[in-house]
Amino acid sequence: MGGVLTGSRLRPALALPPAVLGVIAGHLAGLQPWALLAIAALVVGVAQQTLP
Amino acid sequence: MIIMITRARVSGCFGSSVVAGAVLVLSAVAGAALAGAFAGFLGAAVEPSLRALLALIAVSAVLVGAALRPVPWQLDRETDTRWLGYQDWRTAAYNGFALGLGFTTRIGFWLWYVVPLSAFVVADPVLGAAGYSVFALTRVGLSALLTSADVYVGGGIARARMVADPLAFAALAALYPVLMPMV
Numbered sequence: 640m641g642g643v644l645t646g647s648r649l650r651p652a653l654a655l656p657p658a659v660l661g662v663i664a665g666h667l668a669g670l671q672p673w674a675l676l677a678i679a680a681l682v683v684g685v686a687q688q689t690l691p
Numbered sequence: 692m693i694i695m696i697t698r699a700r701v702s703g704c705f706g707s708s709v710v711a712g713a714v715l716v717l718s719a720v721a722g723a724a725l726a727g728a729f730a731g732f733l734g735a736a737v738e739p740s741l742r743a744l745l746a747l748i749a750v751s752a753v754l755v756g757a758a759l760r761p762v763p764w765q766l767d768r769e770t771d772t773r774w775l776g777y778q779d780w781r782t783a784a785y786n787g788f789a790l791g792l793g794f795t796t797r798i799g800f801w802l803w804y805v806v807p808l809s810a811f812v813v814a815d816p817v818l819g820a821a822g823y824s825v826f827a828l829t830r831v832g833l834s835a836l837l838t839s840a841d842v843y844v845g846g847g848i849a850r851a852r853m854v855a856d857p858l859a860f861a862a863l864a865a866l867y868p869v870l871m872p873m874v
C-alpha cells in the first residue's frame with residue numbers, strides 16, 4: 640500500500656482528487672489559512688515521529 | 692532524540708531528564724515561534740496582491756514537486772552530532788531549536804511546507820508564531836513524551852505519507868481560493 644503514492648507514474652494522478660477536494664473545501668467551506676496552518680502543524684508534527 | 696535527551700541529562704541539566712526534556716521542548720517552541728513570526732512578518736510587510744502572487748507561485752511549485760516525488764525538498768541530514776559532545780544543556784537546547792525550525796534537518800513530508808506557507812499567507816507575526824509553535828510542540832513534545840515512555844516509533848514513513856500526502860495536496864490546493872481573489 641505504501642508504494643502506491645511513491646510510484647512516480649501514479650503519483651500525479653493520485654494527487655488530483657485531494658487537490659480538487661481542497662479547492663472545493665477552500666471555496667465552499669471558506670477554509671482559512673490559519674486553520675490550514677494549525678491542521679498541517681499538528682499532522683506533520685505527528686507524522687515526523689516516523690522519520691529515521 | 693533518545694540519545695539527545697539522555698546525553699543532555701548527563702550534566703548541566705541538573706541530572707534530570709525532565710529538565711532536559713523541558714529545555715528541548717522550550718527551545719523548539721522558541722525556534723518555531725521565531726520562524727513563524729518571521730514568515731508572518733514577511734507576509735505583512737508586502738502588499739496583499741504581491742503577497743498573494745508570491746504565495747501562489749510557491750504553492751504551485753510545492754504542489755508540482757509533491758505530485759512528482761514522494762520525498763520533499765529537504766536538507767537530508769540530522770541535527771549536528773557534535774552537539775552531543777557538549778554533554779550539558781546546550782545539547783538539548785540546540786537540538787530543540789533546530790527541530791523547532793524544521794527546515795534545518797529532514798522534514799520528510801510535503802505537508803511541512805504548508806506550515807511556513809500558510810504562516811506567510813496569514814500575514815500576522817503572532818498567528819504565524821502560534822501556528823508554527825503548534826508544529827514544534829507536536830514534533831518535539833510528542834517525541835519527548837514517547838521517549839520518556841520508552842516508546843520508539845521506527846519506520847512507517849511510507850504509511851504516514853499515505854495520510855500526510857493527500858492532506859498536503861488538499862491543504863495546498865485550499866489556498867488557491869483564498870489567494871486568487873487577492874491577486
